[in-house]
Amino acid sequence: MIKVLWWDGQGLCLFAKRLEKGRFVWPATAGGAVALTPAQLAVLLEGIDWRTPLRIDRPRIAG
Template identity: 45%
Template sequence: MIALPAGVRILLASKPVDFRKGAHSLAALAAAELGTDPFSGVVLVFRSKRSDRVKILTWDDSGLVLIWKQLEASTFRWPPIVDGTLRLTAVEFAALFSGIDWRRVQATREIPKPSVPA
């Protein structure tokens, strides 16, 4: 599992990409298609046509980092496209990256603080 900084923006490309593309080609694609600066620290997630592979691109202040992952026995479960956008929380993204169905992940409930009767 990769560790993401708190509050980092995660952008998922809504269309599959050619997985022969390397880091610089994906950065150029992100700038052109997603309208984002790939050198701003944003995490960019790209998927293959078969949805069994994912490439993650980010900038870590010293260079581009490209992470490539392929699931052996299943496919990644992608969220639906709503208004042209895919949205996931950090917890849902961690589940997606681990190959877990992100729809089964639930946010932790806040535990109420006990109060002392007055």
């Protein structure tokens, strides 16, 4: 389970998420705190292993 504290300017919000399968791949921490960009947080919450991302080729033209 991962828990995220987020300050929205008026108070703290607590978000929690549990994966049905697998584990979250957590970056190394310095001093117990982790600073993530919005993109990094999105990848983490999707359960994607950011150390070995897979490229997906999508068709450019359909039909």
